[in-house]
Amino acid sequence: ETKASAGGGNTSETMLANFFNSLLSKKSGGV
Amino acid sequence: PSSSEMQRLMNEKAHELFQVCDTEKKGFITKRDMQRLQSELPLSPEQLEHVFDSLDVDGNGFLSLEEFTDGFGGFLGLRSTS
Numbered sequence: 001e002t003k004a005s006a007g008g009g010n011t012s013e014t015m016l017a018n019f020f021n022s023l024l025s026k027k028s029g030g031v
Numbered sequence: 032p033s034s035s036e037m038q039r040l041m042n043e044k045a046h047e048l049f050q051v052c053d054t055e056k057k058g059f060i061t062k063r064d065m066q067r068l069q070s071e072l073p074l075s076p077e078q079l080e081h082v083f084d085s086l087d088v089d090g091n092g093f094l095s096l097e098e099f100t101d102g103f104g105g106f107l108g109l110r111s112t113s
Binding site: 015016018019020023024026027 | 047078079082085102
């Protein structure tokens with residue numbers, strides 16, 4: 001079974017980008 | 032700016048963001064810390080878990096500042112010199 005072959009690495013990069021972007025906006029929004 | 036300057040700025044920013052996650056100032060981030068962020072970030076618990084696993088390259092269940100900074104650098108398109 002090749003679970004990892006489907007989807008590729010882009011999904012996790014998108015998630016990471018989402019995560020860091022959210023942290024950055026949280027950081028700049030609040031004190 | 033020079034690449035070492037970029038590196039320094041990135042490390043500073045990564046440290047700030049690390050502290051947002053490490054609310055108890057333990058010096059590392061656990062999955063529990065990530066789950067706590069769920070209410071504040073637009074990511075599902077599964078996504079946060081996935082993010083954690085991606086960043087936790089040694090898979091020990093603790094995210095060190097170094098691992099976090101490395102992941103942040105990857106996000107910015109920079110690579111920390113190892």
